[in-house]
Amino acid sequence: MNMLVAVFRELTGLFIDDGSLALAILGVVLLAALVVSVMPSVPMAGGGVLLFGCLGVLVVNVLGASQR
Amino acid sequence: MTWTAAAPAISAAFLGSLVEAVEALTILLAVATVRGWRPAGLGALAGLLLLVLIVLLLGPLLDLVPLHLLQLAIGVLLLLFGMRWLRKAILRSAGVMPLHDEAMAFAAETAELREQARRHEVRLDWLAALASFKAVLLEGLEVVFIVIAVSAGRGLLVPASAGALAACLLVAGAGFVVHRPLARVPENALKFAVGVMLSAFGMFWTGEGFGVTWPGADLAIVAFAPLFLAVGLAAVVLARRGPSPEAVP
Numbered sequence: 618m619n620m621l622v623a624v625f626r627e628l629t630g631l632f633i634d635d636g637s638l639a640l641a642i643l644g645v646v647l648l649a650a651l652v653v654s655v656m657p658s659v660p661m662a663g664g665g666v667l668l669f670g671c672l673g674v675l676v677v678n679v680l681g682a683s684q685r
Numbered sequence: 686m687t688w689t690a691a692a693p694a695i696s697a698a699f700l701g702s703l704v705e706a707v708e709a710l711t712i713l714l715a716v717a718t719v720r721g722w723r724p725a726g727l728g729a730l731a732g733l734l735l736l737v738l739i740v741l742l743l744g745p746l747l748d749l750v751p752l753h754l755l756q757l758a759i760g761v762l763l764l765l766f767g768m769r770w771l772r773k774a775i776l777r778s779a780g781v782m783p784l785h786d787e788a789m790a791f792a793a794e795t796a797e798l799r800e801q802a803r804r805h806e807v808r809l810d811w812l813a814a815l816a817s818f819k820a821v822l823l824e825g826l827e828v829v830f831i832v833i834a835v836s837a838g839r840g841l842l843v844p845a846s847a848g849a850l851a852a853c854l855l856v857a858g859a860g861f862v863v864h865r866p867l868a869r870v871p872e873n874a875l876k877f878a879v880g881v882m883l884s885a886f887g888m889f890w891t892g893e894g895f896g897v898t899w900p901g902a903d904l905a906i907v908a909f910a911p912l913f914l915a916v917g918l919a920a921v922v923l924a925r926r927g928p929s930p931e932a933v934p
Contacts, residue, residue, distance in 0.1 A: 660898055667895075668912075671884070675916060676916060676919075682776055682924070683776070
């Protein structure tokens with residue numbers, strides 16, 4: 618049982634280490650999906666939101682962690 | 686299959702697997718040092734067999750998932766996985782987080798096994814084999830994820846698997862020769878590179894899953910990678926503070 622819990626924790630930990638980073642990435646993904654569905658004639662708009670949103674999230678998260 | 690599409694997938698699979706294999710080797714060596722190669726080898730073999738079973742059972746199921754859904758799911762998971770590695774590598778490069786040290790990880794694992802030996806003398810072989818099994822299974826699952834994620838839906842499973850296998854054989858060979866943890870492998874630089882590549886793949890797949898048509902198709906991955914690298918390096922400079930903290934296992 619302990620082994621299963623450890624495996625589950627390890628599997629979750631593959632994708633979620635810092636919860637705020639994971640949440641922010643998912644937020645950007647949802648926003649990009651929304652932009653794509655609202656502006657289907659400009660598909661690159663969603664791509665831009667996704668790309669620059671993720672890069673922004675990374676920088677903000679790293680700076681936040683460095684100041685803690 | 687073109688090299689522009691295959692090279693990033695093979696490189697990401699090779700480098701990612703190199704990092705995971707080094708970590709698994711450290712634990713195997715600790716087990717072998719405390720209890721000998723028999724439980725270490727048996728545990729590793731059992732872990733490998735379970736991995737093969739998981740791949741054989743789950744692999745064909747991926748073909749049943751609609752392509753866009755698969756791209757989206759794998760893309761988001763890759764973004765989470767890749768950016769997590771990149772964040773950690775940035776913070777370690779900037780001296781905010783301590784560097785990972787294989788020699789210290791080996792010492793910690795050995796000490797833990799010796800402590801277990803003191804408490805559970807009778808079951809030690811079983812515990813040693815279990816530690817080895819767990820290391821191979823967990824690090825192996827990461828390798829499997831990386832290989833599937835960078836190759837899914839593009840017919841690159843074989844070349845990406847070959848890249849991962851080459852990394853595992855290289856680490857196993859090096860471990861067999863030196864019989865010590867591979868502490869001199871530049872783990873953080875590798876994690877930085879793999880984080881950049883997996884984030885680039887994740888960006889591409891997530892966008893494709895939404896129906897975004899990236900300029901240059903597959904070549905967009907090659908453009909995303911330097912962008913993540915440049916932002917990552919800039920973030921290191923912005924976050925940098927004083928000398929690096931002590932290394933951790």
